[in-house]
Amino acid sequence: MRILITGGAGTLGSGLTERYLVADHDVLVIDNFATGHRGSLPDSHPRLKVVTGSVADKDLVDRAFAEFAPTHVIHSAAAYKDPDDWQEDTRTNVEGTINVAKAAQSANVRRFVNFHTALGYGRPDRVPVPVDAPARPFTSYGISKQAGESYIAMSGLPFVSLRLANVTGPRLAIGPIPTFYTRLKAGKSCFCSKTVRDFIDLEDFFTVMDLILEDGAPTGVYNVSTGTGHTIKEIFDLVAAHVGVDLAEPVPEVEPGADDVASMVLDPSHTIATFGWQPRYSFEETIQRMLAWYDEHGVIAIYSHLKAPA
CATH class of the missing domain: 3.40.50.720 (NAD(P)-binding Rossmann-like Domain)
Structure with a gap:
């Protein structure tokens, strides 16, 4: 090709x-x-x-x-x-x-x-x-x-x-995973939006x-997609455990912003039926594989399509 x-x-x-x-x-x-x-x-x-x-x-x-x-x-x-x-x-x-x-x-x-x-x-x-x-x-x-x-x-x-x-996967530069990884490694505070994603x-x-x-x-x-949703707090907990951070107080959770969606999980059943395809990796495996890549290569940059909270 x-x-x-x-x-x-x-x-x-x-x-x-x-x-x-x-x-x-x-x-x-x-x-x-x-x-x-x-x-x-x-x-x-x-x-x-x-x-x-x-x-x-x-x-x-x-x-x-x-x-x-x-x-x-x-x-x-x-x-x-x-x-x-x-x-x-x-x-x-x-x-x-x-x-x-x-x-x-x-x-x-x-x-x-x-x-x-x-x-x-x-x-x-x-x-x-x-x-x-x-x-x-x-x-x-x-x-x-x-x-x-x-x-x-x-x-x-x-x-x-x-x-x-x-x-x-490798070089991911958007979303909560690189954000939490970078901030927790640097000893900075974090917050989680009360949202669900796949x-x-x-x-x-x-x-x-x-x-x-x-x-x-x-x-x-x-x-x-995998068709399964997970909270941003679940991401935070996995990242915090991976980098060895134990917070004295629970991480703050905030309501989604005006430009955000509370829950966005896609149904892949039509794709699965049409192509005979099945996702292989679980949520935990996916996040751990991403964090292992950051351990070896670092985070290049972080972007977001969302506005910063007021």
Whole structure:
């Protein structure tokens, strides 16, 4: 395969890049390194080309497609780190997605895989959230990502859009796990939001991606998750035990902010039935594997799509 990966220096993109290079596929990465890191990719590899720039730059995207001639596209690029920068979210997540989709049409790609966020569901009526639940995003990130998915759906491309749970693996730089790990190691205070999330191991994500990229595999929209929810306090307790911190008083727990969702757990049953896929790692195994990676490599950076609490 000749695989073009947007956002290829992020957690998911860089992990997939490594996987496909080992399998002797050709990979082209487009990344502006706003949240991804150049060090997450090999310095040089005969099958890897890295293009520095944003998917919002139509000329750059068109040149990359024309020169590389991809057979497959994985659209992982996303803007999310400033909840108030609606313009940047729109440029990247909507206009950038349109640029990538249009270039993929011209290239007649065999598969187009889009990474979406569970936040596209907004505040769901029930959890776990089925894949046919209505899209009701209410944050800039969720709204713009949902719009991007909608444009892909109308493109006529052979596409798969994955509504993702919290994928946890090497180089993870967003969410409570790196936050708690870094702060507790530094002796700093923490708090937990009273929220529930589902976490899935990167290796389990890889296995479903392998099935999705097969020629003739089903298209459409799918949830990728374990289907089980866990509180942020459960994350904190596992991290605190791992780093050997015993608090004199319980960690403060706060109500979710106006831009947050109390419970977001995705129902993967349609994905499991369609692809014959099953998550392998338990919640505890997933978190411990992540913490072991931080012990060896450290935390590069921490980002969040949420506003800081007042």
